[in-house]
Amino acid sequence: xxxxxxxxxxxxxxxxxxxxxxxxxxxxxxxxxxxxxxxxxxxxxxxxxxxxxxxxxxxxxxxxxxxxxxxxxxxxxxxxxxxxxxxxxxxxxxxxxxxxxxxxxxxxxxxxxxxxxxxxxxxxxxxxxxxxxxxxxxxxxxxxxxxxxxxxxxxxxxxxxxxxxxxxxxxxxxxxxxxxxxxxxxxxxxx
Numbered sequence: 001x002x003x004x005x006x007x008x009x010x011x012x013x014x015x016x017x018x019x020x021x022x023x024x025x026x027x028x029x030x031x032x033x034x035x036x037x038x039x040x041x042x043x044x045x046x047x048x049x050x051x052x053x054x055x056x057x058x059x060x061x062x063x064x065x066x067x068x069x070x071x072x073x074x075x076x077x078x079x080x081x082x083x084x085x086x087x088x089x090x091x092x093x094x095x096x097x098x099x100x101x102x103x104x105x106x107x108x109x110x111x112x113x114x115x116x117x118x119x120x121x122x123x124x125x126x127x128x129x130x131x132x133x134x135x136x137x138x139x140x141x142x143x144x145x146x147x148x149x150x151x152x153x154x155x156x157x158x159x160x161x162x163x164x165x166x167x168x169x170x171x172x173x174x175x176x177x178x179x180x181x182x183x184x185x186x187x188x189x190x191x
Contacts, residue, residue, distance in 0.1 A: 011177070016132070023134035028064045029053070035060050067138045070109045071097040073183045074122055076147035079164035080187055081118060082171065086160055093163075093171045094180045097140070110143050117159045120150035128186075131179035140179045144187075 011019060032042050032053045040057035053062045073095050074081040082093035098113035100106060107125050114122050128142035154162040165171065167188045174180040 016177070020132035020134040024064065024066070024132070024137045025051075027134070027136040032062045036062065065137060068100045068106070068109075069097060069133070069138050069140050070100060070106055070113060070143060071095050071140050071179055071183070072110050072114060072122075072125075072143045072145055073128070073187055074114060074118075074120075074145050074147060075187070076164055079166055080170075080184070081120075081147070081152070082163060082165050082173070083117065083154060083159045084161040086158055091172055092174060093161075093165075094174050095183065097180070099138075106141055106143070110145060114145070117155050118150075118162050119153040119155075121148040122146060123148040128183055129179065131182075133179075142179050142183050144183070 034040065035042055035055035035058060037060045038055060038058045040055050042053040042055055042062065045052040045054050045061070051064060054060070081096065083096065084091065084093055088094065096114050096117050098109065098117070100109040101112070104112070110125050111122060114120060122145035124144075124146045126144050128144050130139055130141045132138075133140045152162050152164070154160060170184070170188070173184055176185075
């Protein structure tokens with residue numbers, strides 16, 4: 001599964017789902033070999049239909065955990081917000097994205113991430129779709145939003161460059177197979 005990121009663009013959605021599930025479960029099993037409460041060895045749940053690891057000493061039960069992240073396509077008229085992130089390879093430009101904080105709903109996460117990374121406010125937040133993202137156990141939840149106010153400014157730490165781009169003048173964007181590319185392709189095809 002180490003090469004999953006390099007091969008997912010060649011997979012069908014069903015193949016990606018299955019490969020993602022296996023990668024996430026493998027990571028979960030490796031991370032739950034020992035009990036997080038008492039340190040004893042964990043074992044699979046007695047019920048094969050129950051996806052859980054159980055501690056034979058203290059009875060703690062661990063279920064797979066998924067960390068939700070939001071990804072947002074922000075438009076300002078006929079332009080799209082793209083940014084270069086410090087952890088991207090090469091000069092790939094992508095959408096605003098980040099993890100959902102505890103106690104935060106998805107829309108609040110969208111607003112916070114955009115405010116933190118780009119210093120702007122948005123309106124009309126709407127759901128686009130989602131994609132399992134097994135690196136290691138995430139789900140990317142895609143949204144669209146419209147620019148509302150503020151001056152675009154990258155945070156300078158995580159985001160090193162931000163800009164508004166026309167459909168016909170996009171820089172290097174994420175490869176096919178990612179939700180970021182799917183969202184961008186859908187926006188480019190709009191008339």
